[in-house]
Amino acid sequence: MNLKLDQSMRVDDLQSEHVQLGGTYVDTIVAVSDELVHMKELLPLVKLLSLVYKMRSPSPDEEHHMNTLMRTLSGDGLSRTTTDRHPQGFTRHETIQSFSRFLSPVLNGLSGLVDFEQAVGAGEDPESFRQFWALDDRNLLTDAISGSGPLAATAETDIPFLETFVEDKSRRLALTQDHGALVLVPNRARVGDEVWKMSRGSSLIVIRRDGRPESPSMDMSVLGEAYSHGFAQGKPPRGCKQTYNDTEFLTSSVAVGLAGGVPR
Structure with a gap:
């Protein structure tokens, strides 16, 4: 036919x-990650981030890896997503807070961060590892270490990233x-x-x-x-x-x- x-x-x-x-x-x-529905678990999330760490296109100079990850997970639908509670959609700040919360098992968990550091050999290039967490004008790892990440703002953690922005988990x-x-x-x-x-x-x-x-x-x-x-x-x-x-x-x-x- x-x-x-x-x-x-x-x-x-x-x-x-x-x-x-x-x-x-x-x-x-x-390389392929586990199903996205499992990303609330530590090991699948570490595996996913290890895969992202190897990404070469677009380069970090063209776009932050964290932004590429956000856009890819959502099929580039971040700006079009609405819910009953948020009929007007979400601000960039709300989206990033939700995304940071999604990554919190690694960012805010000592064992998770150590596992990820070992998986990608962070000690060989500490600056690249730090730059990996850059997003807009902030750094998610720095926020987590300083206590200014999403876990420090409980009022803004009611927007689960997977359930809100990922259509097919x-x-x-x-x-x-x-x-x-x-x-x-x-x-x-x-x-x-x-x-x-x-x-x-x-x-x-x-x-x-x-x-x-x-x-x-x-x-x-x-x-x-x-x-x-x-x-x-x-x-x-x-x-x-x-x-x-x-x-x-x-x-x-x-x-x-x-x-x-x-x-x-």
Whole structure:
């Protein structure tokens, strides 16, 4: 089944036949976090932050790692999020306080901070470790040490970050190989899966290759939609290795969570 250039079809309408979708290979996943729902636990949070620590794109000079993490976790929906109690949304200060609270098991827990320091080798580059916690005009680690972090302001801790800003907590965060970028990926994503940008529109998807790489008939299963702050903006990043037109993806395993239309 072929979709015309100006057509789109909802994933729910795709059957177990093949559909031709054009796209550009962006990068390959080399590390995956636990499900986001587990980030209230110390070890999964340490693992997540260790993954973020290895991020190279965007660089700390371009954007603070903590801001990239916030935007990626929320699918860049921070400014659009509202609740019944906050119909007008949230101020930047409220969002950062909520995010700091989310990180408090590491920031405010002695064992958590030690575990994270050991995981990333903080002693080898103390300045980079300190800079890792920078966010806007503040530093989350400095705030925690000085007692000015979210735990010192109980009136502002009733905005749980995961429940408020993260739409699908079954998702995971992944790190990519070539660009060192952080990507919000479907639950089923694993190391070796690939991130692609669809040729029409700016949607990112995660695919899994089935079969031998040298085989021209190798199937490519769409696992679902992805988000990466940077990759999702404008053209695919420099360094993309291959461009495919009318690449045949196996749609029998398309994740229902891939929202909206699937462009060719």
